[in-house]
Amino acid sequence: MNLKFVSSCAAAGASLATAIAPVPAFTQTPVHHHHHVHHYSSSCHERRSTNGTVGAVAGGVGGGLIGGALTHGNVVGVLAGAGGGALAGHAIGKHSTHC
Numbered sequence: 082m083n084l085k086f087v088s089s090c091a092a093a094g095a096s097l098a099t100a101i102a103p104v105p106a107f108t109q110t111p112v113h114h115h116h117h118v119h120h121y122s123s124s125c126h127e128r129r130s131t132n133g134t135v136g137a138v139a140g141g142v143g144g145g146l147i148g149g150a151l152t153h154g155n156v157v158g159v160l161a162g163a164g165g166g167a168l169a170g171h172a173i174g175k176h177s178t179h180c
Contacts, residue, residue, distance in 0.1 A: 125178065125180035128178045128180075129175050129178045129180075130175075132177055132178050133171045133172075133174045133175035134174070136170035136171050136172070136173050136175065136177075137167045137168075137170050137171035138167075138170070139170050139174075140166035140167050140168070140169050140170020140171065140173070140174075141164070141166050141170065142163070142166070143166050143170070144162040144163050144164070144165050144169070144170075145159050145160075145162050145163035146162070147162050147166070148160070148161055148162015148163060148165075148166075149162065
């Protein structure tokens with residue numbers, strides 16, 4: 082196994098994992114009311130759903146890269162890594178939102 086390739090796959094997976102961080106309030110669309118008070122329209126359910134989806138995609142890509150690296154490009158290893166990474170990424174992303 083090429084250590085340089087595995088290291089680059091791990092770095093790619095780690096950089097993709099940052100995509101599952103919760104969306105900060107300042108990036109959400111403000112809703113204006115009569116008293117000029119700004120509330121944010123994004124509900125907790127919407128944020129959890131979005132973070133779960135982003136986590137699944139990032140985990141799937143990262144898991145596929147790592148699975149491919151560990152099995153030297155074997156298709157079964159890539160698919161197993163992608164599936165496991167997507168499941169784990171979805172769970173981590175969904176539960177990273179605290180309301």
